[in-house]
Every structure is written in C-alpha cells, then in structure tokens.
Amino acid sequence: MANDSAKNCGLDPDNWEDFRAEAHRMLEMSIDQLQQVAERPWQEVPEAVKERYAVEASGSSTAEIVDRITDEVLPSHGGNIHPRFWGWVQGTGLASDLIAGMAGAVINANTGGRDHGANYMERAVIDWTRQKMGMPEGTSGVLVAGTSQATVIAFQAARVRVMPQVRKSGQGTTRLTVYAGQGIHNATRKALELLGIGFENLRLVPLVDGQMDLAALRAHIAKDRAAGALPFLLVGMAGSVDLGTYDDLNGLAEVAADEDLWLHVDGAFGAWTRIADAPWRGLSDGIGRADSLALDFHKWMYVGYDCGLVLIADEAAHRSAFAARPSYLEAAERGLAGGDPWFCDYGIDLSRGNRALKVWTALEMYGEAALGAAITDNCRLAALMADEVTAHPNMRLAAPVVSNVCVFTARTDLAPEAQSLLNSEIAQTLQESGEAVFSTTRADGMVMLRAAITNHRSRAEDIHEAIAAVARLAQAG
C-alpha cells in the first residue's frame, strides 16, 4: 500500500550535484548583496514583481528558484540593511546571520522542548545576557519574536503572582492597575488588552526631564489603592521609543519594593547600553533590579530578525504562569524526551524555531568588545547629528539627545502645520531617492523627523550628508 520508491514522493533533491551548484550560486548572490549594501538602498517594489509573488505552486527547478530570488527578492528588501537607514528602530543584520542561517536550515530545530543542542545553546545565550544585564543567578528566560511577545509573557507572570487562580478562573472583578511613564511603547498597552486587563487600567505618569515623576507615580498608586484597585505592575523605560530616554531605574526599583509591585523594564533597544562605554552605559544603571526585562537582539545587537528575550528574576513565577504538560508531552529520564526544563513551559509557543544559533554566532564571532563599540559609536553619531541640527540656523531638536535617537524639525520659521507637512515630505523624498531613511513622530504638536541609530554600518559622513540633504530639501520646500 505504501510507496516503496525513494523518488516518488521524496522532496529531497534528485540530483545533489545540481543542488549544490545552485546553492553555491545563491550564496554568491547573497554575499554580493551584503558586500554592496551601500549601493542598494530601499526602493519601491515594482508592480510586476508584486504580481510575480503570486503562488503558482506548480514546481520549479532549483536554478529557476535561485534566479527568481536573485531578481525579485533580494532587491526588494526593507532598506534597514543600508548604512543610512535610521527609520523606526531597526537593526541592520550581520554577516554572521548568513553562517548561522545555513546551519540552522539543515538542523531544523524545534526548540519547544526535548533534548538537543539548540536548547542548550539557548540557555547559554540567555545566561550570558542575564549576566550582562546584572540580573541574579536563577533568572529564567526564553527567546521570543521580540519585545512585544516578551511583554505579554512578563505581564502574565506578574499577574499570576498576584492572582494565582487567574489561569483557572480568569480575570474576573479584580481591578489590576499598571503604571508607566508617558511615551511608553505601545507594546505595554497591547499586552494589557490581550490579557484581558484592559488599557484603561494603565496609568500614564508624567515625565520630568524624560523620566517618570516618582512623586506623581506614588500619588497615582495611593489613589488607586484608595479606590479599591490592586496596583501590581510598574513598567520602566530603558530607551523610550520616541526620544531614547531612560527612566531612573534605581528609583523605580525602590518604588516597586515599597509598593510590592512587579517591576518590568522595556529595554527593547536601550538595554544594550549595558555593554557601551560611559557615559551611555550609565543610562541603564539599575536595570538588573527588574523583576522582568524585555529586550531585542534584532535592534541594537544588529542580529537578524526576529529575536527578542524575556528575562524573569523569579523562575518559579515564570513557570507558574505557563507550565503545562499534557500526556503527549511527558518528559522522560533518557532519550529525546529528556532535557528538562523545556522552553514550552516558559511561554506561549510549543513549536519554536532556533533563534539562539544566530545570536550565539554573532556573540562568538564579533565578541562583546566590538558589539559594544558599535553601540557606543551609534550614540556618538546621534550626538553628532544633534550637533549638526543645533548648529543649523533653521533646524531645532525636539529634545536633547541622550542615547541614539535624534528628533528634530527641518525648519523652525513656518507655522506648525507647515513644519509637519514639510518634515513628512522630506522623510518620504529621502526614502525614495535612497539618500537616507528617517521616520517621523509627533513632538511639540507637530510631525518631526526622527533618526534612531541602531546601524553598525553608519559613519560620520553618513550623518553629514543626510543632514545636508534635509537642509537642501527644507530650503527648497
């Protein structure tokens, strides 16, 4: 009844020598892309290419596939690999991702559990990061898509700590309240929505000099307690999305201890000033006192998308929020079903890809010193951009640059609405010309240009030329 032929349904290559040759050709094209990245800025995807993405599923030779990927896929990247890309907060990727990507594809690890190398490597990557962040031994962690996922996991652990029955009985009538500074990343709000806590229970505390006002925070908490709510979670910012500012993390840790709150820190990119030089390293002082910390490797560690991490100081709290093993997942003493603990007990996913390998390869290949130097240099470039903006007679910063984010308006001599329009227009024009990628945000009631420099390929001359291009367009506009 079953098929005895090795050819009839096998999907492995019929001719391995052909496959090898084509794979090597794909590798050449891929390395060309990396090497020539400065000459390959973002460009709009041609309509004809979009149409050719439609799935035919009729079967092709490896050679045809390599041709199509070379012609239709490699040029249609998102721009973040280019030296003058500073839009949103996006990492550039690393040559080490290519090495790790090949090995990872043929291992095809499912890191949800069981006893195999990728899980041991993930523990090694997590432990190194824990040490760099200054979190205690025994801290648990799990690699995830990014800080949004990490936030969901951390908040659920925090909730289970104060509501041990919530997995069984649901949120119910307990009104949990949450505190964060104004300008907190939307990941916090989205996580509260998903968990059934509700965003109306998030208190946005005013900032003083870019940091949560601790007196206002304490007042909010007292008011909520008086109204019968259960304050349970304090969210600190290590690198705010709009301006790259940092809360006083030691101050937050003291409030959290006094008020018996779980302290979560959003360190998506900003946590990595831990391996930068002074003065930037000091921005994240106190981060190791968090109960939970969310951070990404794909932003300011430059590793390929996607890879984030949640660290939770109390491993028991972490497990009690997620662990569950039905009979088809029972562990064994020996064999493949060994290898406890399993990562599926620390998060949402039962099937999980191998994110550890690309992080491990980057850490081992470049080393902490080179990665830290790149982060430090990004901060220097943001300061340089701020200097150039400040020196320009007709530009203005939204706020002082404290880390790697620089927000500014290209002309101050127009009405706010006209400045908004001009800044938006400049961002789009520079994206289309390939000269530089800024994104935009709102500050002081208008749209401004925003550069978040998490790009190991950027140099001082890139900053000079980008600001010159902004000035040219501002003058023309």
Added chain:
Amino acid sequence: MANDSAKNCGLDPDNWEDFRAEAHRMLEMSIDQLQQVAERPWQEVPEAVKERYAVEASGSSTAEIVDRITDEVLPSHGGNIHPRFWGWVQGTGLASDLIAGMAGAVINANTGGRDHGANYMERAVIDWTRQKMGMPEGTSGVLVAGTSQATVIAFQAARVRVMPQVRKSGQGTTRLTVYAGQGIHNATRKALELLGIGFENLRLVPLVDGQMDLAALRAHIAKDRAAGALPFLLVGMAGSVDLGTYDDLNGLAEVAADEDLWLHVDGAFGAWTRIADAPWRGLSDGIGRADSLALDFHKWMYVGYDCGLVLIADEAAHRSAFAARPSYLEAAERGLAGGDPWFCDYGIDLSRGNRALKVWTALEMYGEAALGAAITDNCRLAALMADEVTAHPNMRLAAPVVSNVCVFTARTDLAPEAQSLLNSEIAQTLQESGEAVFSTTRADGMVMLRAAITNHRSRAEDIHEAIAAVARLAQAG
C-alpha cells in the same frame, strides 16, 4: 566626535574573499548534513559540547566559527530531520529552506509593516493557503510562530467580537464559555489562560468515534446559557494530537451558526489533508467554514521551524482585535511608511521576521502536487504501520488509524502498568540506538507508543524495520 574609519567599529567582514570562502565551506557542510541525513540520527549532546556552548564573546575568525558549528552544532540536531523520526508532530525541513535561509539572512526583513517585498510575499502565501482551505475572499491572515500563537490571536478576535469593550475595560464579570472535544490540544487551554478567560470555562465535550458529540455539545451550551454564561467559541479539531482524528467540521459549522458561536478550527497539521488524495482529503471537509483556522507549515508542509498561520474570515474582526498605531508608526502615502495594511495590526508582534520566504520557496520549488503526494504517502505509511501492528499477535492499536497518527502498545499480555513501562522503555531505547523515534502518549489508561508521520523522507521499509525493532525489544523486555 564620531568615528570616521570604515574599519574601527564596522562589523562587516574585513576581508570579503576570506568570508566568501568560509561561507562556501559552511554551505558544503550544511549540504552534507542534508544529503547524509539518514546516517545522522539523533544522539545525546556530549557534556563537553554543552560546555563549549557557554558564550565567551571574545571574538573569533569566521573559519573558527565554521569549524565550531560543523563540529558542535550540526551533529546536535533534534532528530526530526531523520527518515525514521515520528515523535510528537514534527516536520523534517526541506532543502528549499537552505536556499531561502541564505537570501532571508541578507534581506533581514522586519515584516511588522512598511512597504517592501517580504510583506507582499506574505500576502501571496496567505492567499494561496486561504484558497486551498476554501475560506472566502477577504479572509485575513498573519504568519506566526505556530498554532499556539495562532490560537491566541484567533481567540482574542473571537472575544472582541462579543465584547467590543474588552481591549479598554478588560474581561470583567462576563463569563465566556468555550467548547471543544475531549483530546483538544493544550494550545486551547493555554490561550484561554493567557487571555484571562480561565480554563474552567472550557467545556470538554465527549467524543463519539473520535468526533465531538453534537447533541452533547448543544446540551452543554444550553446549560451554560441557563446558568448566565455567554457561550462564544467552539473549537474544532482537524487532526487531534493524540490520534489524528477529525471533528465533523460541517456539523460544527451548523451548530456554530445556530448558536451564534465563533468556530475556530485547530488544523495544526491536519488542515493539510486539503491537498492530499482521497480518502484523506475528505477528513477536512468543511474546514473553510471556520471563522478562524490555525495551521502550521513546519509540520505537515515540512517547511523549517517556525511557521504557522492564522486565517480569520472576518478581516474587520481581526483588525479590531489588534490594530493600534501610535504616532511613531503613522503610515504615509509614499515611501517606506506606505504599504498598508501592516501586519503589526493583525497580531501581537511589531517586529516580525520573514517567514513567508521559506514557505514561498517551498511551494514554488516543489509544487502542490509533490507536497500533496508526500502528505498522502504519510497517511499510507501510517495505515501500513497499523496493518503491521494489527498483524502482530502481541501488539494492539489504541484506535483505528484515520490519518497519519498510529498509537499502539507493543505487548498486550502484560498488566497495564507493565505495558506502560515497556512502551516507555522501548521509545527511549530506540531513540538512543538511532533506529527510530516514537514518542509516547496515554490511551486506555496506559502509556503507549505513538508515531505521527509528518516526514517526507520516510519509506515503507522504514516502517517495517521500526516495527520489527519494537517487536524485538518487546520480546526481550
């Protein structure tokens, strides 16, 4: 102030020719692994290798990294690439993953949003899948890590439909109830826990011949309504994790329509009988009537980990559960900030890797016919295994094999506890010897051997030899 040297902090290779040579060497080693996969079964990771995973982060040459990955990483895979791996439900991976992996690493796409090729490709992959599943035009979707994530997203969309204020106000006192057949995958329970709905509100409906008893289902719903609960969600199984059985999906769709419930189908692996031959294709009849469908590409489409998909028939319901765009993510008419809709508005993640490329490459390279033939053949092999078990005088199936899952005990002439011990011992011994990988589950009050065949490399002789090995160990035990 900033660094002008192209060498000083850049992480790109200093010497591109060296890097090229080493990358080609990594590719050779990777293809060797693929080609020799039958000779490389799972093996326990040596303690010395585990220790060498510890992150030093002191920097290494590319050559050293390639050596370490070859020696320490490639052999330490999880076994699921081997032709006789049938443990849990794990896919094997494809040679096309290697091609896609190289291109993906140098594009480094963040598919959370913006206007670039990977997002258009993801839409193409989703639309092809929607058509195969028979869901209506206008269905929305988003690629995710796997069915666990897809389940969370679908359930939140279902909840927002009946509780439009839940994102703002939280779950509160509304008691939502959920219905699924006994044996539903744990992903359903974990999602209800995470969302703050609570697993005590999940009703496990008895099965008749492996399918949810529709009369019992209606009785449960009526009882919950009478008690003041709000029944909102019905979860169907297309391929149960323990036995590979399918609910009567058309029957469930009728109950859902009558009772105004959201019908979600867990089709993690089983949805793909849609492209198999008769009679297996018929198992998933009616799947296109689901309000939401969760499925994986990394199981029975053999694509590398991780990649799942959630499809939601009502795009507005999907968006209303997740869409949120703060000012730093505002869309633009032109440039990189164009490309609406953005995938971040359809799920949890704002940063997202490029899962579409490996799926697209597999579909275009192998084609639907070859993928469907592999799925069909896996069902034939499960039937063959069932025949061999049934023909053996001392083995017994837990239940008839309906798709690709075969559960059995290796000896019937022992007390249940002794059968449990023996079956566990056999699973572990065969894993360690490299002869075959079964996992275990509980059925009829004992631990049994379980094969879930989602492996394009398996042949009839693999089934013969594995069952012979089980018989040998059963006799010896």
